[in-house]
Amino acid sequence: MPVTLKELAVRARVHPSTISRVANNDPSLRIAPTTRQRIETLLRETEYRPNGVARGLKLRQTFALAVVIPDITNPFFAALFRGVEDGASPRGYNVLLCNTDGSPERQRSHLHSLHARRVDGVILASSVLRDPSVRWLRHQHIPHVLVNRFSDDGQDAFVGSDDVLGGLVATRHLVELGHRRIGHLAGKLTVSTGVLRRRGYLGAIADSGLPADAALIAESGYTEEGGARAAEQLLSMRDRPTAIFAVTDMTAVGACTVARRMGLRIPEDVAVVGYNDIPLASRLVPGLTTVHVPIHEFGAAAARLLMEQIETGEASRRRVIFNPQLVVRGSTVGGADAPVNRRPAAAFATE
Amino acid sequence: MPVTLKELAVRARVHPSTISRVANNDPSLRIAPTTRQRIETLLRETEYRPNGVARGLKLRQTFALAVVIPDITNPFFAALFRGVEDGASPRGYNVLLCNTDGSPERQRSHLHSLHARRVDGVILASSVLRDPSVRWLRHQHIPHVLVNRFSDDGQDAFVGSDDVLGGLVATRHLVELGHRRIGHLAGKLTVSTGVLRRRGYLGAIADSGLPADAALIAESGYTEEGGARAAEQLLSMRDRPTAIFAVTDMTAVGACTVARRMGLRIPEDVAVVGYNDIPLASRLVPGLTTVHVPIHEFGAAAARLLMEQIETGEASRRRVIFNPQLVVRGSTVGGADAPVNRRPAAAFATE
DNA sequence: TAACATAGAACAATCGTTTGTTCAACGCAA
DNA sequence: TTGCGTTGAACAAACGATTGTTCTATGTTA
Numbered sequence: 001m002p003v004t005l006k007e008l009a010v011r012a013r014v015h016p017s018t019i020s021r022v023a024n025n026d027p028s029l030r031i032a033p034t035t036r037q038r039i040e041t042l043l044r045e046t047e048y049r050p051n052g053v054a055r056g057l058k059l060r061q062t063f064a065l066a067v068v069i070p071d072i073t074n075p076f077f078a079a080l081f082r083g084v085e086d087g088a089s090p091r092g093y094n095v096l097l098c099n100t101d102g103s104p105e106r107q108r109s110h111l112h113s114l115h116a117r118r119v120d121g122v123i124l125a126s127s128v129l130r131d132p133s134v135r136w137l138r139h140q141h142i143p144h145v146l147v148n149r150f151s152d153d154g155q156d157a158f159v160g161s162d163d164v165l166g167g168l169v170a171t172r173h174l175v176e177l178g179h180r181r182i183g184h185l186a187g188k189l190t191v192s193t194g195v196l197r198r199r200g201y202l203g204a205i206a207d208s209g210l211p212a213d214a215a216l217i218a219e220s221g222y223t224e225e226g227g228a229r230a231a232e233q234l235l236s237m238r239d240r241p242t243a244i245f246a247v248t249d250m251t252a253v254g255a256c257t258v259a260r261r262m263g264l265r266i267p268e269d270v271a272v273v274g275y276n277d278i279p280l281a282s283r284l285v286p287g288l289t290t291v292h293v294p295i296h297e298f299g300a301a302a303a304r305l306l307m308e309q310i311e312t313g314e315a316s317r318r319r320v321i322f323n324p325q326l327v328v329r330g331s332t333v334g335g336a337d338a339p340v341n342r343r344p345a346a347a348f349a350t351e
Numbered sequence: 352m353p354v355t356l357k358e359l360a361v362r363a364r365v366h367p368s369t370i371s372r373v374a375n376n377d378p379s380l381r382i383a384p385t386t387r388q389r390i391e392t393l394l395r396e397t398e399y400r401p402n403g404v405a406r407g408l409k410l411r412q413t414f415a416l417a418v419v420i421p422d423i424t425n426p427f428f429a430a431l432f433r434g435v436e437d438g439a440s441p442r443g444y445n446v447l448l449c450n451t452d453g454s455p456e457r458q459r460s461h462l463h464s465l466h467a468r469r470v471d472g473v474i475l476a477s478s479v480l481r482d483p484s485v486r487w488l489r490h491q492h493i494p495h496v497l498v499n500r501f502s503d504d505g506q507d508a509f510v511g512s513d514d515v516l517g518g519l520v521a522t523r524h525l526v527e528l529g530h531r532r533i534g535h536l537a538g539k540l541t542v543s544t545g546v547l548r549r550r551g552y553l554g555a556i557a558d559s560g561l562p563a564d565a566a567l568i569a570e571s572g573y574t575e576e577g578g579a580r581a582a583e584q585l586l587s588m589r590d591r592p593t594a595i596f597a598v599t600d601m602t603a604v605g606a607c608t609v610a611r612r613m614g615l616r617i618p619e620d621v622a623v624v625g626y627n628d629i630p631l632a633s634r635l636v637p638g639l640t641t642v643h644v645p646i647h648e649f650g651a652a653a654a655r656l657l658m659e660q661i662e663t664g665e666a667s668r669r670r671v672i673f674n675p676q677l678v679v680r681g682s683t684v685g686g687a688d689a690p691v692n693r694r695p696a697a698a699f700a701t702e
Numbered sequence: 703t704a705a706c707a708t709a710g711a712a713c714a715a716t717c718g719t720t721t722g723t724t725c726a727a728c729g730c731a732a
Numbered sequence: 733t734t735g736c737g738t739t740g741a742a743c744a745a746a747c748g749a750t751t752g753t754t755c756t757a758t759g760t761t762a
Binding site: 002049050051052053054056057062063064066071072073075078079081082085089092094095096097098099112113114115116117118140253279280283284285 | 353400401402403404405407408413414415417422423424426429430432433436440443445446447448449450463464465466467468469491604630631634635636
Binding site: 004005006016017020021024026028029050051053054055056057058059 | 747748749750751752
């Protein structure tokens with residue numbers, strides 16, 4: 001049981017409020033230098049730290065943020081979290097982490113619990129389009145920032161990449177390599193990244209004059225297993241694609257595993273492109289060609305937008321959109337892997 | 352601003368305490384069925400949730416745990432965290448996550464901040480031997496569980512694997528493959544895993560009648576970069592080792608990268624064994640032979656030990672030690688990789 | 703000397719709950 | 733009618749901080 005103001009007040013023979021004022025360096029008050037000295041010594045000796053809970057109750061601010069994601073074991077979200085913590089921790093915030101495994105009910109339940117805990121704000125990376133949970137956040141006036149995925153276009157603060165452009169450059173790359181049948185592992189149509197990257201994919205196909213074939217698009221979700229299932233479906237077609245653009249690196253990994261199991265060589269029999277450039281992408285053999293986005297920066301930018309809302313006290317709809325950059329590795333171009341760990345060009349944010 | 356007891360009290364024309372008793376189903380008090388009904392309806396209509404901060408102040412319990420680790424982007428710690436959350440979340444706890452990057456000062460600072468926040472307990476996976484922070488936790492009577500690494504033998508609740516045995520089986524495996532010069536990337540001598548796995552390594556060498564050669568042991572730390580540096584040192588010797596046992600999978604990964612860069616083939620020129628069996632291990636080419644430990648279970652068990660301390664109100668020194676299991680893959684035995692993703696036997700915990 | 707600033711610190715309300723204690727009203731037996 | 737046991741709910745004191753207001757000595761000025 002750490003020391004409290006009241007106990008210190010007894011020891012210093014002053015009122016608790018006086019101690020509080022000294023501890024907080026309250027500018028509004030005049031304190032005799034001698035008593036200030038006495039109290040400061042006492043504070044140091046006892047290593048007094050104000051009780052954060054009591055403080056939170058009085059100040060109505062807890063200095064706690066929460067990050068809500070599908071799954072921290074996915075390297076994308078791990079890097080994202082680091083970005084958030086690196087942005088928020090130096091400013092005195094602690095960060096809670098909640099995994100939803102993609103379940104809307106788990107997401108809802110976590111958000112309610114976080115609200116009851118009075119976290120100062122929430123960074124949400126697991127939202128779907130027209131997400132009831134996001135609307136609830138707005139309705140409760142809980143400061144929040146969506147990351148990577150948005151819910152209702154432009155209604156919330158958001159950090160992400162230009163997904164249409166990303167899908168476009170990824171697919172165009174495959175077109176330029178001469179592929180005529182290009183498959184797409186399309187995430188989900190209930191998720192913004194799924195819809196937009198697919199739009200980019202379709203745009204590139206159209207630009208190139210290739211025929212659009214709905215059979216080449218398979219909903220994969222965002223897990224490795226989902227990617228494996230969807231890829232298996234595409235690669236089992238009589239007229240199977242010679243290239244696949246996967247909505248994320250993890251689904252691409254699932255696709256690679258399946259392709260290999262089917263005896264297909266990468267990239268000779270099937271080329272694969274992912275999205276996000278997670279650290280794993282450059283370590284695979286062959287390396288995974290992918291669309292690089294600055295994941296750590298996503299988190300740091302989200303933390304900034306969130307703290308800004310908390311400190312100004314008003315909701316924001318600001319959007320930070322990073323420019324995606326294609327990184328070519330061995331999964332699309334034989335021999336492209338040397339040197340290992342190719343660095344993409346720096347990414348720039350707009351607005 | 353969510354509804355408070357006081358507001359509800361006005362609307363229901365009763366005293367706030369009465370609402371609180373209905374909300375908490377207080378058994379100690381008699382309430383007329385009719386008013387209970389009335390209040391319950393009101394609670395439902397307004398979706399009343401008690402303010403967790405106020406509750407925490409009064410009850411002296413916040414239902415928040417913290418996990419302190421070196422770095423969440425290391426897959427080992429990501430899996431560990433999931434274990435903790437999966438264990439704690441169903442019982443109403445939220446979990447804070449703090450990364451230390453191996454800095455004692457960051458660790459200290461995070462722990463102080465968590466204490467000020469009055470988290471109910473801490474799970475610490477970044478401790479060193481004779482860690483002042485751990486002693487501070489004990490001194491402050493903060494419920495805590497050490498994971499993977501311990502500080503002062505037997506002084507704290509602990510979850511981990513039998514590191515000596517793990518180091519032994521890993522090294523013995525290399526001996527049995529006929530290697531005569533076996534190197535070791537030894538983590539740090541300030542960390543329990545470093546000391547103990549090294550002890551296992553030395554034991555296996557001694558058992559086999561091989562000469563002990565201090566030059567074959569290099570301190571690597573626990574990062575990929577550290578592993579790369581240390582491996583480069585070992586592999587640059589005139590009389591370089593033909594096999595390496597690395598203290599963790601990530602250091603092994605660093606070693607593999609360096610070996611490949613030096614033009615050495617794995618496993619033909621140098622065999623590599625890691626420790627932990629992170630998901631990445633089975634995805635590398637060749638697959639990484641490693642010592643499997645149930646990482647997710649580490650987290651879940653730690654959460655259990657911690658909640659037990661919180662609920663009984665007394666510190667525990669209980670230890671949960673899992674049995675490590677060697678998993679042989681292509682990094683030590685050519686052609687061992689098929690089928691992909693070999694499963695280790697189930698691990699059993701002792702005590 | 704009376705009136706009045708001013709410095710220095712105490713006072714007290716408040717944040718939203720929880721929970722031991724007290725109290726009012728009623729029914730019933732003597 | 734008096735007294736007592738019950739029931740149902742109000743009262744009030746925390747938990748530990750913050751902060752606007754009030755109070756009491758001083759010291760200063762007219």
